[in-house]
Amino acid sequence: MVHIRPIRADDGARLNEAYERLSPESKYRRFLGVKPRLTSSDTRYLVQVDGRDHVALVATPLDDPESIIAVAxxxxxxxxxxxxxxxxxxxxxxxxEGLATALLERLARAAAERGITRFKATMLADNGPAHRLVRSLAPGATRERHLGTVDEIEVELAS
Ligand SMILES: CC(C)(COP(=O)(O)OP(=O)(O)OC[C@H]1O[C@@H](n2cnc3c(N)ncnc32)[C@H](O)[C@@H]1OP(=O)(O)O)[C@@H](O)C(=O)NCCC(=O)NCCS
Incomplete structure (x- = not known):
């Protein structure tokens, strides 16, 4: 069981630890390139969100609230x-285990509440799980651009 909450400005160390624990493949797929660790300015940018134009949700295990296990x-x-x-x-x-699907649903709801109607993601063309995730977000209306090894996929959010 997990708890989902907005990221906080004091999550920097937790976020760094979560990143360090990722496999090289997950890091590569997240940042579309080799990125062994986050720089201090990456971390600052990733935790200092404004909650309106930049929203981030984290998941923590119910029995270990200090450990971030997913971020959207x-x-x-x-x-x-x-x-x-x-x-x-x-x-x-x-x-x-369905965690990305649950997080993305929450994220899409937060976006719709803030007036966002289109959601775009950039992912490696061979990233099957990410492509499936997008399909679950919007089974029909998608616009896709294939740019070599990378795909850009845009979906209309349900209002
Ligand atoms: C992509 C990612 C976020 C999916 O997270 P997840 O919690 O495993 O996803 P879910 O369990 O909610 O599953 C989402 C869909 O992907 C499928 N899926 C997940 N992992 C899979 C795998 N290893 N192989 C095949 N399908 C997989 C699920 O079956 C599901 O598809 P469905 O709805 O058609 O059944 C995760 O693999 C990840 O963090 N990858 C590294 C970073 C990344 O690729 N980010 C996306 C680009 S920004």
Whole structure:
């Protein structure tokens, strides 16, 4: 059982520890490249969200609230206030249990409440789980761009 809550400014150390625990493949898939660890400015940026244009949710085990096991976030587009880019990562031991689906549903609801109608994600073309996740978010209306090894997929959010 997990608890889902908004990220907090004091989550920096917890986020770094969560990142260190990820497998190289999960890190690569999250950041679309090699990124062994977060820099201090990455961490600052990732925890200091404004709750409106940048929203992040974390999951912690009910019996271990100090441990972050998954993070989902969206950042509103500067060019289009009704669109946002989202990203997600679930710790390797917790994958394939529906956690990303649950987090993404919550994230999409938070986005819709803030006037966002389109959700875009960038993922490796061979990232099967991420593609399945997008399909579960919006089975029908998607717009896709295939850019070599990377796919950009945009969905309309249910209002
Ligand atoms: C993508 C990711 C977030 C999915 O997390 P998760 O908690 O395992 O996802 P869920 O359990 O909610 O499953 C989502 C879908 O992916 C499928 N899936 C998950 N892991 C899978 C795997 N290893 N192989 C095949 N399908 C898989 C599930 O069956 C489900 O599909 P369905 O709804 O059609 O049944 C996770 O694999 C991850 O963190 N990967 C590394 C980072 C990343 O790729 N982020 C996405 C790009 S931003």
């Amino acid at each position: 976030r969206f950042i509103r587009s500067e060019q289009d206030s009704r669109a946002a880019e989202w990203a997600i990562v679930v710790g390797d031991p917790y994958q394939q």
